Amino acid sequence: MRDAPVESVQEALAPCTWPEAKAPALQRTLRAVTERCGKLALDQLAGMPVAEARAWLEALPGVGPKTSAAVLSFSGLRRRALPVDSHHHRVATRLGLIPASLAVGPSHRVLEAMLPEEWDAQQVYDNHEVLMLHGQRCCFFRNPQCGRCVLLDLCPTGQERRSPEGAGAATSGG
Ligand code: SF4
Numbered sequence: 001m002r003d004a005p006v007e008s009v010q011e012a013l014a015p016c017t018w019p020e021a022k023a024p025a026l027q028r029t030l031r032a033v034t035e036r037c038g039k040l041a042l043d044q045l046a047g048m049p050v051a052e053a054r055a056w057l058e059a060l061p062g063v064g065p066k067t068s069a070a071v072l073s074f075s076g077l078r079r080r081a082l083p084v085d086s087h088h089h090r091v092a093t094r095l096g097l098i099p100a101s102l103a104v105g106p107s108h109r110v111l112e113a114m115l116p117e118e119w120d121a122q123q124v125y126d127n128h129e130v131l132m133l134h135g136q137r138c139c140f141f142r143n144p145q146c147g148r149c150v151l152l153d154l155c156p157t158g159q160e161r162r163s164p165e166g167a168g169a170a171t172s173g174g
Helices: 006-012 019-037 043-047 050-058 065-074 086-094 104-114 121-137 156-162 164-172
Strands: none
Touching: 006 019, 043 050, 050 065, 065 104, 065 121, 086 104, 086 121, 086 156
């Protein structure tokens, strides 16, 4: 992928959004890894503290907190790092875990700091998966399904949407 013609990478990424931007960006990042490590591999991250490994990754072009956490958590490295995608962020905001003004990037450190210290990498990964899936399957961007949500009793947004004053928001999907 690093050395393939950019058009081939673009073709391989066709099912994703913005393949024309992602293909050259991905190749740039792979080249930067090769330059910094002398090879295309990330095994050296296995022995680093997570914070150091994340900083190493985030120094690469195009890598932010979501990608650094996803690389460490989803790969065979399976380190304790919490990615926050837009679904996860939306659910956390609606549940009142973070303020609506906190953007996705800075929300990573805040949400991760809330997790029990004794949770291992798998539990942190599961936490992300659960929040992401809840956003994809129930707490939709438009028209969240509060009436069938298992979190309704705990959720200030759901409670507000169910109140007579929030009825307008419920029908408009806000
Ligand atoms: S109650 Fe509504 S707003 Fe709250 S988490 Fe559930 S679907 Fe989302």
